Amino acid sequence: MISESIARREFFTILGISAATAQNLFAQHTVDFAAYQPRAFTPSEYELLDALAETLLPADETGPGAHDAHVAYYIDVVLTHAPPPRRLSWKSSLALVQSLVNQRFHQPFTNCSVAQRQEFLAELASHELNPQTALDRFFIEFKRTVVDGFYASDLIRREHLGYKGNIAASEFPGCPHPNFEHP
Amino acid sequence: MQSTIHDVCIVGSGPGGGICAYVLASAGLKVALVESGKWLRPGIDYGGHHSSIYQTLDARLAAQRSPLLSVTDFSDSNHFTPVGDRPGHGLLRAVGGRSLCWAGHSLRFGPLDFQPWPVSYETVAPYYSKAERLMCVYGNKDGLWNMPDGDFQKGVSLRCAEHMLKSGVTRLKAQGRKMDFVPLRKAMPTESHPGQRAKCHYCGHCMNGCEVDAKYTSANTPIPLARNTGNLTLFTGCLMTRIVMDRTGRRVAAIEYRDESGSLHQLNCRALVLACSTIETARHLLANKTPEFPTGLANSSGQVGRNLTSHFGLSVTAFFPQLKNRDASNDDGTDYYHGLLTGLYWDQPNKNFAGTYQVQCGSGLHPSNTRNVYLPGFGSAFKRELKEKSICSANMNMQGALLPSAKKFVDLDPDRKDLYGLPLPRIHLHYEDNDVAMAQDMVETSEEIVRAAHGEILSSPRKVSAETLQIDYNHWVGTVRMGTDPNTSVLNADGQSHDIPNLFIGDSSVFSAYPEKNPTLTNIALAWRMSERLADKAKRGEIS
Numbered sequence: 198m199i200s201e202s203i204a205r206r207e208f209f210t211i212l213g214i215s216a217a218t219a220q221n222l223f224a225q226h227t228v229d230f231a232a233y234q235p236r237a238f239t240p241s242e243y244e245l246l247d248a249l250a251e252t253l254l255p256a257d258e259t260g261p262g263a264h265d266a267h268v269a270y271y272i273d274v275v276l277t278h279a280p281p282p283r284r285l286s287w288k289s290s291l292a293l294v295q296s297l298v299n300q301r302f303h304q305p306f307t308n309c310s311v312a313q314r315q316e317f318l319a320e321l322a323s324h325e326l327n328p329q330t331a332l333d334r335f336f337i338e339f340k341r342t343v344v345d346g347f348y349a350s351d352l353i354r355r356e357h358l359g360y361k362g363n364i365a366a367s368e369f370p371g372c373p374h375p376n377f378e379h380p
Numbered sequence: 381m382q383s384t385i386h387d388v389c390i391v392g393s394g395p396g397g398g399i400c401a402y403v404l405a406s407a408g409l410k411v412a413l414v415e416s417g418k419w420l421r422p423g424i425d426y427g428g429h430h431s432s433i434y435q436t437l438d439a440r441l442a443a444q445r446s447p448l449l450s451v452t453d454f455s456d457s458n459h460f461t462p463v464g465d466r467p468g469h470g471l472l473r474a475v476g477g478r479s480l481c482w483a484g485h486s487l488r489f490g491p492l493d494f495q496p497w498p499v500s501y502e503t504v505a506p507y508y509s510k511a512e513r514l515m516c517v518y519g520n521k522d523g524l525w526n527m528p529d530g531d532f533q534k535g536v537s538l539r540c541a542e543h544m545l546k547s548g549v550t551r552l553k554a555q556g557r558k559m560d561f562v563p564l565r566k567a568m569p570t571e572s573h574p575g576q577r578a579k580c581h582y583c584g585h586c587m588n589g590c591e592v593d594a595k596y597t598s599a600n601t602p603i604p605l606a607r608n609t610g611n612l613t614l615f616t617g618c619l620m621t622r623i624v625m626d627r628t629g630r631r632v633a634a635i636e637y638r639d640e641s642g643s644l645h646q647l648n649c650r651a652l653v654l655a656c657s658t659i660e661t662a663r664h665l666l667a668n669k670t671p672e673f674p675t676g677l678a679n680s681s682g683q684v685g686r687n688l689t690s691h692f693g694l695s696v697t698a699f700f701p702q703l704k705n706r707d708a709s710n711d712d713g714t715d716y717y718h719g720l721l722t723g724l725y726w727d728q729p730n731k732n733f734a735g736t737y738q739v740q741c742g743s744g745l746h747p748s749n750t751r752n753v754y755l756p757g758f759g760s761a762f763k764r765e766l767k768e769k770s771i772c773s774a775n776m777n778m779q780g781a782l783l784p785s786a787k788k789f790v791d792l793d794p795d796r797k798d799l800y801g802l803p804l805p806r807i808h809l810h811y812e813d814n815d816v817a818m819a820q821d822m823v824e825t826s827e828e829i830v831r832a833a834h835g836e837i838l839s840s841p842r843k844v845s846a847e848t849l850q851i852d853y854n855h856w857v858g859t860v861r862m863g864t865d866p867n868t869s870v871l872n873a874d875g876q877s878h879d880i881p882n883l884f885i886g887d888s889s890v891f892s893a894y895p896e897k898n899p900t901l902t903n904i905a906l907a908w909r910m911s912e913r914l915a916d917k918a919k920r921g922e923i924s
Contacts, residue, residue: 228434257760259767271434278441318758325756341754344766349433349447358767360745362712363430365581369713371537374706 230267237276237284241305242291246272248307249294250343252314260357263347271346290335294321386412386613387918389635389649391620391664394477395900396886396907397655398598398606399511403911404653405611409918412647413612414637416619417454417473419599420480420589426451427591430583451480451589460659460805461793465846467809468853469659475616476599477657478854479900483587483715484566484595485740486517486901490526492726493895498864498873499909501528507905515596515904516576519565526726527897533571535563536582539711541743541774542719544700548833549721559825560723564740566714567596567901577601584712615639615647621800622668623652629672631882638800651914651923655886655907658688662790662859662889663805678860678877683870685790687861689894691852692811693737693778694819697753697838698830703772711744717777718742721829722896733817737780738896739826745770753838773838776829778822779852781894783814790859807856811846820844857891857899875910882923884914 235243247269256262263269276284298306302313309317324333325340347353354360387409390397401413420426428436429449437447445453456471472478488508491501505528511517512531520535538546549561568580568590580594593600606612617640624646626633632652637645654661662685666676676684719741726736753773755765782788787810792803823844827837841848863869866878875890877883886907888899917923 253758254763255760257763259760259764262763267434271437274438274441277438278444315759322756322758337754340758348770349437351432351434354745357763358745358770359708361708361710362745363583364710364712365583366710366712367579367581369536369580369582370710371713371718372540372543373709374540 228267228270230270233270233273235269235273237273237279238288238291242288243269243273244307245291245295245305248314249318249339250346252311252318253340253343254347261352263343266347266350266353268343268346268350271349272342275342275346286335287339290332290339293332385648385650386410387649387923388412388651388653388914389414389647390653390655390886391635392477392655392657392660392887393475393598393603393614394472394655394657394887395479395482395598396888396903397653398476398479398602399904399907400653400655400886400911401606401612402602403908404915405606405609407912407915407919409611409915411606411612412615412649413603413606414615414618414620414635414647415473415475415477416617417475417477418616420451420454420474420476422589422593422600423591426453426480426589429585429588429591449588452587455481459798460807461796463806463808464787464810465849465851467807467851469805469807469856470854471657471660474599475603475614476597479597480589480599481587482595482597482854482900483717483898484568485717485898486512486515486519486530486565486567487720487897488528488530489895489897489902490524490528490726492526493893493897496893498862498869498892499906504902504905504909507908508901510908511901511904514601515567515901516569517565517567517596517901518570520563522560522562524560524562524723527722530565532565533569536566536570536714536718538563538718539713539743540703540706540709541698541700541772542741544702544833544835545698545719545721545741545743545774545776545829548829548831548835551832552829558723558725558727559721561719561721561741564714564718564720568594568714580714582710582713584715586715618645619800620656620664621802623664623677625670625672625677629670630880632880651882651884651918653884653886653911653914657887658856658859658889659790659805659807661885661887663792663803665860666790666792667802673879678870678879678883680879681867681870683861683868685859686786687784687858688788688790688807688809688856689782689784689858691779691855691894691896691898692782692815692819692849693780693852694823694841694844694848694850695778696776696823696826696830696840698774698776698833698835699769699838700772700774700833700835702834704768706771708745708771716742716775721776721826724825724896730818730821732821733814734783735781735814735818736896737778737818737822739822740777740779741774742777743774769838774830774835776826778819778826779896779898780815780818780822781896782809783812784858784894785812787812809851811849815849816844816846819849855899857888857894860885860889861892862890863892874913875906876913884910886910 250263250268254263389412393415460469494501519532521529546561618637622636624634634648668677717740721739796804860870862871888903
C-alpha cells in the first residue's frame, strides 16, 4: 500500500512541474444525457423541469444555460434518491404549476413563448423573499436545487463562470492583480 | 493470547498516536500501534475528486453520500449520544484517523495561551519546531507575539477578496483597534526537498483527503517512518475492548482487543498510551471500572470527561463590488481559507466575555463553495448577479473557544452500547452566556471589517443565540487534562496519569485550557514531548 502511494506521489510531483499536461489528467467524464430516462419524474415532468430551469438560468451572452448544463438530469437524480414524501411534494407542485400555466396560457409550459415563460416565472418569484404558500416554498426549493446543479456542472464552471481551477499547479499565485488594485 | 510484551502499546493512530509511534519507535522501544480502522490508500480508496460531480452523483446519492467525494465517507455515524445543543463528534476509523480529513491549519499557541497550563510556551516551543519541520508547515514570519512564528516553508498568497478583508483590518488598526490579518499556516509542502512528501499542487481538496499525500497525515509521515525503524508492530482493524490492570490494580498490564473477525486477543505492554480522541479516550477510561478505580481508570480526581470544550462559531459572507470586473482566476489553493483574522483581545480582554476567537477567511470560486447566498430573481440578470457574487465574495468563518463549565462534559450512555457491549459516550453541550456574548462580538467585528473594506454584507446571522451557534465537531479537547494538582487534573505535565504511572495520553484530551487556535499542531507537539519523556523514563527503568 505504501509503495503504491509513493509511486503516485512521484507521479504527481512530475505533473506538478507541467500543469498543462496535468490538466489533461483531469479530463471530465460524461454521462449519456441523450439516452437518460428519468426515474423520479415522468417524461413530461422532466421536460417541464428542464424548461423551468432554463427560464431561471437561460443561455445568453454570458454562456450556456440550465438546459445545456443538464440541470434536469441533476434534479432527477437528486429526487430519485430523496425520501418519497419529498419526491411526491415535487411532483404535486409540478402538477400545480402545469395546471396554473394551462389556466393562463391554455397550453403546456413547454409550448409557451419565452415571454409567457418569463411572465409566469415572475409571478412564481414574486413571493420568494416572503413565502406564503406551498407553491412559494416549492419555488425556493426548486431554485436552490437548480442553482446547485448549475454550478456543479463542469460546462458552467468553465464556460460561464470562467473557473480556471481544479488543475495541478506548480505554484499558487493568489491575487494576480498588481499592488492588489482590482480593475 | 500473545505472550510478547511490548514496551509501549499505543491505541489510536490519529495525529497524536502517529507521532507517539514515530518518536517511541525511533527511541528504540518496541511499540504496538492498535488502530480500529484499516489503511485507506490516497488516490485509490479515496480521492478522485477532480472528476465531474455529475459523473458520480447517481452512485454517491444511492450510497447516501454527499455529491462531493471525500475521505469522510469512512467516518463513523451513530457512535455517540448527543445531549443539549446539537454536539457532533467526528470519528474516522482508519490508519491516520482524522488527520486524513483535517484542513492542515497549524498555528502555535502563544505564551498567553499556555498561562493556565503546567507547561510554558518556552517548554513546548522546541517541539513545535520539530513538528513543523516533519509536517512541512508553510507560513509567513508575521511577528505576532501570541501566535509565534515557526520553522516554515514559503507561505501561500492571499486571494483577491482576502486582500480586501485585510485592507479593512488595516483601516481599523489605524483607528486603534487591536487585531491582525495574516495568511494562514498549513501542513503542506510548498517547497521541494529530497525525502519529503510531494509538493502541494493547489487543487483545493485538502479536507476531502489529499490524493497525492502532500498534506501531512499520520498515515503518510510518522507511521511509515516508525515502521522503517523495525520497532513498530501495527494492528489494524483491532478495537480495544478493555484495559487490563496488573495484580496491584494500579498499573496497566495489557489491553484486550477484538480483531476484524471478532476474536478476542490480549496485548501485553509495559506502558499504555491512549490516543483515541478527546471523546473516545475519556470513554475508555470511564468504561474501565475496577475496585481500585470505581469511577473509571485514572479518575481519582473525578475529572475524566470534565473540562470539555471545543470551538464554535458562525459565518458572515461579504461582497466586494470593487472586484466585479475581475476574472475568476484560479482560487483553489490550499482549500477554502487562506486568510486569518487574529490578535483579538490578546492585549486587553473583552469586558463582556472571557476568551477570544479568530476568523478564518476564504474567497472566490472553489470546488466546494461555488454558491454562497440566496439571491432573488430569475433570468439573465439573476444569472449575472449570481456569477458576480460568487466571484467577488468572501466568507468569514469564526472560531472561538467554548468556556468550560459543569454543563459541558462526556459521560457514558447507560442504555446504548457498541458491538462488543462497551457503553457509547454521551456528549453534553449547553451554550452559556459567555459563548453567546462572544458570538455576538464575532458577528459585529466581522461586519465592521467588511464595512471598513468597503464591502457589503451578503449574509449574516440575523439573531445570535444558543440555537444558531455551530459546534466544531472535530476540535474537542480537555476531558483528561494536565495539571500540577492531582485533585483537579488527570495527568501531570508529562501527559502521565497521576494515578497510574504507566498510563499516558497522546491526544488533545490533555489540553489544560483552550485558546482560539486550531488544536492539531499543539496536540502533535505535546505528544512528541510526552513520548520523549516516556522513552527517557523507560530507559531509566521507571516504567517497567
